[in-house]
Amino acid sequence: MAKSLQEFIVEEQRQHGGPDISALIFEIADSCRRIAVAVNRGALSGVMGYAASENIQGETQKKLDVITNDIFTHDNEITGFYAGLASEEMDDPYEISAGIQRGDYLLVYDPLDGSSNVDVNISVGTIFSILKAPNKNPAVADFLQPGVQQLCGGYALYGSSTMMVLTTGHGVNGFTLDVETGEFVLTNPGMMIPADTAEFAINMSNRRFWEAPVQRYVEECVKGKDGGREKNFNMRWVASMVAEVHRILCRGGVFMYPFDTKDPTKAGKLRLMYEANPMSFIVEQAGGVSSTGRQRIMEIQPNGLHQRVPVILGSKNEVDRVVSYHQGV
Numbered sequence: 001m002a003k004s005l006q007e008f009i010v011e012e013q014r015q016h017g018g019p020d021i022s023a024l025i026f027e028i029a030d031s032c033r034r035i036a037v038a039v040n041r042g043a044l045s046g047v048m049g050y051a052a053s054e055n056i057q058g059e060t061q062k063k064l065d066v067i068t069n070d071i072f073t074h075d076n077e078i079t080g081f082y083a084g085l086a087s088e089e090m091d092d093p094y095e096i097s098a099g100i101q102r103g104d105y106l107l108v109y110d111p112l113d114g115s116s117n118v119d120v121n122i123s124v125g126t127i128f129s130i131l132k133a134p135n136k137n138p139a140v141a142d143f144l145q146p147g148v149q150q151l152c153g154g155y156a157l158y159g160s161s162t163m164m165v166l167t168t169g170h171g172v173n174g175f176t177l178d179v180e181t182g183e184f185v186l187t188n189p190g191m192m193i194p195a196d197t198a199e200f201a202i203n204m205s206n207r208r209f210w211e212a213p214v215q216r217y218v219e220e221c222v223k224g225k226d227g228g229r230e231k232n233f234n235m236r237w238v239a240s241m242v243a244e245v246h247r248i249l250c251r252g253g254v255f256m257y258p259f260d261t262k263d264p265t266k267a268g269k270l271r272l273m274y275e276a277n278p279m280s281f282i283v284e285q286a287g288g289v290s291s292t293g294r295q296r297i298m299e300i301q302p303n304g305l306h307q308r309v310p311v312i313l314g315s316k317n318e319v320d321r322v323v324s325y326h327q328g329v
């Protein structure tokens with residue numbers, strides 16, 4: 001019989017040792033199960049559309065951004081495992097309430113990724129990263145750890161089925177939610193990204209704002225066999241990073257939200273701490289590569305909780321090619 005997430009994580013912990021974060025992972029999975037219910041009920045709960053608020057990035061929040069942030073924050077706060085929490089939807093780290101025990105870890109998360117898709121019933125997700133807390137009363141600086149220090153990176157995908165995919169540094173495993181039992185079951189053990197691909201994902205409407213190396217790469221993909229590449233390429237853009245990364249884990253591909261000059265105040269669109277880092281951890285553990293074009297993402301020393309970074313990730317040979325185009329540029 002297929003293993004449950006719980007059985008799998010306990011076994012992985014026993015096998016590899018290190019800090020025991022198995023209970024943290026079960027609680028996160030349970031919280032994602034509750035978010036899946038909120039997302040799946042859709043309009044039935046009256047949660048479609050915009051809230052009357054903006055987040056720190058000046059983005060108008062969807063009602064579900066706010067609801068899922070509340071669920072994820074509350075569920076994980078009360079476990080007593082964390083010294084502090086930080087989310088895309090909160091300007092500053094969330095302080096653990098008085099009376100709740102402070103634990104040894106930090107949790108950073110994007111409670112609802114791809115939220116522009118919820119009103120049109122397209123896949124969304126939750127992304128999270130677990131770090132060691134340097135102390136029980138963490139300041140912002142204590143959260144600013146490079147991705148290589150993550151203890152766990154993972155996401156939940158609320159798609160045609162709900163899945164949880166995660167790594168603790170010993171490969172990548174995928175679990176599907178059995179809605180009848182409420183349990184996540186191991187369905188995709190040892191996920192690996194093929195080194196080669198003929199599929200790329202990028203928001204083409206930003207084309208005129210990209211730098212020369214990305215212009216060159218995409219141009220070559222579009223021209224395919226007529227432009228010197230050995231094959232023709234296909235393109236996908238879901239506008240949900242979770243769905244995009246999941247597709248790449250399942251069948252390969254390259255995903256890019258590169259540096260662009262659209263808004264000179266922003267180095268890219270995606271956020272380092274709770275989007276790029278956990279996804280990079282997963283991609284690297286699955287044999288892929290994740291880079292800004294000029295630097296391995298997981299080696300970036302963060303300078304802010306909501307810092308943005310260019311992201312190019314996926315199948316090794318294609319990402320290596322894009323990175324090589326950046327050399328000397």
Ligand SMILES: O=P(O)(O)OC[C@H]1O[C@](O)(COP(=O)(O)O)[C@@H](O)[C@@H]1O
Pocket residue numbers: 088110112113114115116203239240241242257269
């Ligand atoms: O709408 P665009 O510019 O194509 O951006 C899509 C990207 O933005 C995101 O939706 C950002 O995430 P949020 O929904 O959490 O802000 C990514 O999931 C996705 O890859």
Ligand SMILES: [Mg+2]
Pocket residue numbers: 110112113114241275
């Ligand atoms: Mg996001």
Ligand SMILES: [Mg+2]
Pocket residue numbers: 065088110111112113114115
């Ligand atoms: Mg989000």
